[in-house]
Amino acid sequence: MKIQVKEGNIAAIKDEIIMVGIFEGKDGIKAAARSLDTASAGMISEIVQRGDFKGELYKTFLIHKTQGIAARRVLIVGLGKEKDCTLEKVRGATSSGARFIRDMGIKHFLVPGNFVQLSDISSSDTVKAIVEGVCLGLYSFKQFKTKNEKRQDKEIKEFTILAEGRNEYTTFKKAVSSAEILSNAVKLARDLVNQPANKATPGYLAQTAQALAKQYGLKVRILDIRLIKKLGMGCFLSVAQGSREPAQFIILEHKPKNVLHAHPIVLIGKAVTFDSGGISLKPPQGMERMKDDMAGGAAVLGIMQAAAQLNIPLYVVGLIPATENLPDGAALKPGDIITSMSGKTVEIITTDAEGRLILADALTYATRYQPEAIIDLATLTGACVIALGGEVAGLMGSDEGLLDRLKQASKVTGEKVWQLPLWDEYAELLKSDSADIKNAGGRDAGAITGGMFLKEFAGKIPWAHIDIAGPVWAEKDKPYIPKGATGFGVRLIVNVLENWVKM
Numbered sequence: 001m002k003i004q005v006k007e008g009n010i011a012a013i014k015d016e017i018i019m020v021g022i023f024e025g026k027d028g029i030k031a032a033a034r035s036l037d038t039a040s041a042g043m044i045s046e047i048v049q050r051g052d053f054k055g056e057l058y059k060t061f062l063i064h065k066t067q068g069i070a071a072r073r074v075l076i077v078g079l080g081k082e083k084d085c086t087l088e089k090v091r092g093a094t095s096s097g098a099r100f101i102r103d104m105g106i107k108h109f110l111v112p113g114n115f116v117q118l119s120d121i122s123s124s125d126t127v128k129a130i131v132e133g134v135c136l137g138l139y140s141f142k143q144f145k146t147k148n149e150k151r152q153d154k155e156i157k158e159f160t161i162l163a164e165g166r167n168e169y170t171t172f173k174k175a176v177s178s179a180e181i182l183s184n185a186v187k188l189a190r191d192l193v194n195q196p197a198n199k200a201t202p203g204y205l206a207q208t209a210q211a212l213a214k215q216y217g218l219k220v221r222i223l224d225i226r227l228i229k230k231l232g233m234g235c236f237l238s239v240a241q242g243s244r245e246p247a248q249f250i251i252l253e254h255k256p257k258n259v260l261h262a263h264p265i266v267l268i269g270k271a272v273t274f275d276s277g278g279i280s281l282k283p284p285q286g287m288e289r290m291k292d293d294m295a296g297g298a299a300v301l302g303i304m305q306a307a308a309q310l311n312i313p314l315y316v317v318g319l320i321p322a323t324e325n326l327p328d329g330a331a332l333k334p335g336d337i338i339t340s341m342s343g344k345t346v347e348i349i350t351t352d353a354e355g356r357l358i359l360a361d362a363l364t365y366a367t368r369y370q371p372e373a374i375i376d377l378a379t380l381t382g383a384c385v386i387a388l389g390g391e392v393a394g395l396m397g398s399d400e401g402l403l404d405r406l407k408q409a410s411k412v413t414g415e416k417v418w419q420l421p422l423w424d425e426y427a428e429l430l431k432s433d434s435a436d437i438k439n440a441g442g443r444d445a446g447a448i449t450g451g452m453f454l455k456e457f458a459g460k461i462p463w464a465h466i467d468i469a470g471p472v473w474a475e476k477d478k479p480y481i482p483k484g485a486t487g488f489g490v491r492l493i494v495n496v497l498e499n500w501v502k503m
């Protein structure tokens, strides 16, 4: 799908269809909708007055050929109440409109940059939200469908953002370009997570990293089993030893010439390409979902792509320990005691708490960089989904400043996070009789004990852990997130990086 920016007058411009938003209530016709209303001698006002369309959130209303408007059709999209309108709602509304237009079989549409005007929000940020809503809302994963489904020939080829004048044109061009880069990064993460585990293997993730490095000028290094052994990553190796797919430790670096900081920000993504639980086998029901246990790694790949394409002036390192977790004659067993790269010994209570094991060694490896901060993204615990539900990530960490950055980014991007405590009292739950620590506590505070385990390996470096087990997968279609992999984390972390120096 191509995105264009054009300069012109909304009533005079020709297109298949123009999409504008209106708010609910008496004075709901504003911005672009007002211009069209004026040009058509009150056509939209009349529709609202008759009660045919009320501007309810995400609802649509189609109007055909109208006097005073050059475009063939106008689609009005409801924005709900003006006082409740946010960028998140703009994403949802433009997605809803774009899906309606696609399902009609139309191939091209136009959205004015002033689709909506929100107080305290720049037109540039609004245009970004429009582009994200359309690009992410129209996403679909059809790679393994051999038959053309009806919808497939219904595909939007291009859409235009309309600017009023030169200044707007220049601003919108920039906004479109960065929102497109960001949306493509989210789509990369979604594609990787939607891929089944027999395709998206650790080796496939390593190849993807290599391809990204080549295309966008990132530095890449892949550590194979031999090197992983040499480094003493005993925890990572233990998880990998039950699988025939060779484990990979992926390192991507973005170090631009205009870099502002000498020490990097290290991002770590859990990439268990299939989590069967290992010897502590999971129940079969719903196990097919465990292909998404590499969503943290997929997000880090997306973030690294965006960081390079946006030329973010920061040194950013992405670390992705990638392996399967399978039962086998050689697999890790409950009761085993293993030695991590840090030297700490770990007693295995359950082989299904494998994410924290591979992250432990990645955290130790990360400390070698003396990073300014470490952020890990991991589908770590089912308990986090029980605590916060399927749309919110658990946020934990040791540094309030870093946590604040993430909370701030969460507000802007709509990727929701909620902080859980890592108080010392919880350490009790991971005390082992025979080793330094055990890899799982009981049922109590399951998301937190996951975080407490990781904390042991982060050392003194400002570190945040984001448990994304819930929001990486959508069980049903959402406003701009189709059912399936969501790409959660990419927009959140890119926003943190973009604001790193400003805050």
Ligand code: BES
Pocket (backbone or CB within 6 Å): 275, 277, 293, 350, 352, 353, 354, 355, 379, 380, 381, 382, 383, 385, 439, 440, 441, 446, 469, 470
């Ligand atoms: N990958 C799972 C966590 C998970 C569960 C993600 C459900 C998404 C949906 C993780 O490796 C795991 O199995 N965690 C265990 C930890 C427990 C054994 C301490 C869990 O949550 O049950």
Ligand code: MN
Pocket (backbone or CB within 6 Å): 275, 277, 351, 352, 353, 354, 355
């Ligand atoms: Mn597991």
Ligand code: ZN
Pocket (backbone or CB within 6 Å): 272, 275, 293, 352, 354, 355, 379, 380
């Ligand atoms: Zn897992």
